[in-house]
Amino acid sequence: MxxxxxxxxxxxxxxxxxxxxxxxxxxxxxxxxxxxxxxxxxxxxxxxxxxxxxxxxxxxxxxxxxxxxxxxxxxxxxxxxxxxxxxxxxxxGLPEFLKASEPYSKYPILAELADLEKALNDAFDAKDAPVLVFADLAGIAPEAWNDLTFHPHPSSCRLDVATNVAAVWLALKNDETPPDAVSLDAPGRILVWRQGVTPMFRELSAEEAMMWDEASGGLPFGVLCSMLATYDDPDGAAARGAGYLQGWVASELLTPPPQPA
Structure with missing residues (x-):
């Protein structure tokens, strides 16, 4: 040297x-x-x-x-x-630092706010990929739906939260006084992704979060509907599954399945 x-x-x-x-x-x-x-x-x-x-x-x-x-x-x-x-x-590494380091670890809202902002930043920078559109689904034969699997867009990310971070984030974004940070009675579930060029997020119900997580893991649509039937109202399971899928496609949350070589 x-x-x-x-x-x-x-x-x-x-x-x-x-x-x-x-x-x-x-x-x-x-x-x-x-x-x-x-x-x-x-x-x-x-x-x-x-x-x-x-x-x-x-x-x-x-x-x-x-x-x-x-x-x-x-x-x-x-x-x-x-x-x-x-x-x-x-x-x-800021969210993990805030979770683990005092005095910041005493205020979970800080780590969760940092985590949500990080996820939105990452969604913006995520690689491009084609999005699944309704026309792609229209050509699928009815008998093939049970075995149909879905592929999340590379920008998508799921967060579990323990505070009202979504409400705090929205108030800050709108230049409003944020509500007091509070712990939720049950875990909150947030889905983050990029629609077009805009990072987005929304809160999910427990049922939709379960379906998204399992769909992202590769479970076929027929199995997902069976899981929804055990979750709540068996007679309406298929309709609820179709409704969630429709929302994901409209929000550009899915990509077409990979084509065989």
Whole structure:
């Protein structure tokens, strides 16, 4: 390693780990001491990363406000130094950090708000894929429906939540005062995806969430309808299954099955 490459490596380590050994190789200026000068780089590094987090989590920033978000962001920077040159991926671990780190773990709404924003960001960046349309279903023979399987769009993601995060997110998005964060009596279920170029989400009933999860796992339509019949109202199971499927197709949540080679 050349002296310059070593110096670059030591400089980077000093910024990332608070290792001050690099100060031995930095000169004081006419106006300021070396530790102050190096501190400017450290501060700028953390500030740039926190700014990137604000861009990825605008509603969490609105929810916490300047001071609290900055404090949280710097704690995340210290715990999760950037490992990639692309800042888009820096805050991917934020939901888990908020779940596991005090004092933030005492407020589940924070992790769930970060998780929902992450899922929406990921949906926007997900790879393109053709979408299943009603014309694709029209050509399927009636006897083939029992064995029909469905394929979720690459942008789709299912979240289980324990708070009223959907209501909080919607209020923040509409520049309204969010409701108080509360724990739900039963787990909430959210489906995230991209429709066209727009990230979307909606809350699901327990039954539809079950059907989506099982359909995403490859269970055929006939089995799904049988499961719906055991879930509630056997006589209406097929109609409910068809209704859920219609909604998924209309929302561009499915892709056509892969064609044989």
């Amino acid at each position: 050349s002296d310059f490459a070593r110096l670059q490596s030591d400089f980077q380590r000093g910024i990332l780990t608070d290792d001050d050994s690099i100060l031995a190789e930095i000169l004081d200026s006419d106006k300021e001491k070396r530790d102050v000068l190096f501190g400017v780089y450290r501060h700028a590094y953390a500030s740039r990363l926190v700014e990137a987090m604000r861009n990825d989590h605008k509603l969490l920033y609105d929810y916490l406000g300047d001071e609290m978000f900055d404090e949280m962001g710097r704690a995340y920077v210290a715990a999760k130094p950037s490992q990639r040159p692309n800042l888009r991926w820096f805050s991917q």
